[in-house]
Amino acid sequence: MKQLTPEGRQIINNIAQRYNFSPDAVFSMLLSVINGNGSMAQFNHPEFGGSGQWMKGGMIMLGDMFNNSLKNSVGGLCQELSNLIANQPGLIQSGSFQSQHQGTQQQSNYGGGNQQQQNSSGPTGPVSLFVPPPAGNSGNWWPAGLQFPTSTGSQNNVRYAYFATIRRLAIEVNGHVTLYDTLDHQIGGFSQQQSVGGSITFTSQYGLVDVNTLPIISIDNVPVQKPAQSQPAPSSIQPTPVNAPVASQEADIFEAIEKLANLKDKGILTDTEYSAKKAELLARL
Numbered sequence: 001m002k003q004l005t006p007e008g009r010q011i012i013n014n015i016a017q018r019y020n021f022s023p024d025a026v027f028s029m030l031l032s033v034i035n036g037n038g039s040m041a042q043f044n045h046p047e048f049g050g051s052g053q054w055m056k057g058g059m060i061m062l063g064d065m066f067n068n069s070l071k072n073s074v075g076g077l078c079q080e081l082s083n084l085i086a087n088q089p090g091l092i093q094s095g096s097f098q099s100q101h102q103g104t105q106q107q108s109n110y111g112g113g114n115q116q117q118q119n120s121s122g123p124t125g126p127v128s129l130f131v132p133p134p135a136g137n138s139g140n141w142w143p144a145g146l147q148f149p150t151s152t153g154s155q156n157n158v159r160y161a162y163f164a165t166i167r168r169l170a171i172e173v174n175g176h177v178t179l180y181d182t183l184d185h186q187i188g189g190f191s192q193q194q195s196v197g198g199s200i201t202f203t204s205q206y207g208l209v210d211v212n213t214l215p216i217i218s219i220d221n222v223p224v225q226k227p228a229q230s231q232p233a234p235s236s237i238q239p240t241p242v243n244a245p246v247a248s249q250e251a252d253i254f255e256a257i258e259k260l261a262n263l264k265d266k267g268i269l270t271d272t273e274y275s276a277k278k279a280e281l282l283a284r285l
Helices: 006-019 023-033 066-084 244-265 271-282
Strands: 041-044 051-055 059-062 151-155 157-164 168-173 174-183 189-192 198-206 207-210 214-221
Touching: 006 023, 006 066, 023 066, 023 151, 059 066, 059 271, 157 189, 168 271, 244 271
Parallel strands: none
Antiparallel strands: 041 051, 051 059, 151 157, 157 168, 168 174, 174 214, 189 198, 198 207
16 A cells, blocks of 8 residues: 655644544544545544535435535545645556446555644645655556556555557556456556445446456456366266177077067977077077
């Protein structure tokens, strides 16, 4: 998770003081606004009345739905945080998920402690809120070698990067990155079902498609082996054994002998005739 710079911590402290929230609560809301691409936030924090939702333009819903004072404070806080990140490089992604879903509670990584508040009107120019990635690390979360995504977006604990030219789609959910083969889909937008852990879908020339139907290339940079093709089920019709004609011939001979015995018992054949025919049949075995 991104770490605040000292200047960023001071900005969060000042905002928290003005809105009468803790720095920890303000930082968690900052993450929610960033995950909502600056235009919305889905949050769950006790200082904000539990779970709630904010959208740029004035729409806000809180668990404590009749607390109008809290609504005004949360709405003002979200709008100020949205304005704050608008000029921050890399925080606002191009493209976004098309639908909203209920997020899970943000885990705070404020790290500011109970710092002493300073009476300051804030910096006179834009400052970086977060510590930049180490040298040699571009900050890209998708697998190495995928440098120029066609579009990216994020919402709550999910973000995506689509690489149209090489037919690849990277999706990060809860810190785990899965790389998909997009086949011949011409992807136009993404969305997520309105439930925690809801399935991710996209639109293409074939309509609405579930991401889970795409072949997986790798998970957390570990290649995924293609499942071996299953062998066809054995036929219910068993092949005729090679010696089947011999067995059938033997059965016919024994059946003929039984018939001869019946004829002898009825007096139609004499013992001599019966014995001669029987010997003749047995000689064929």
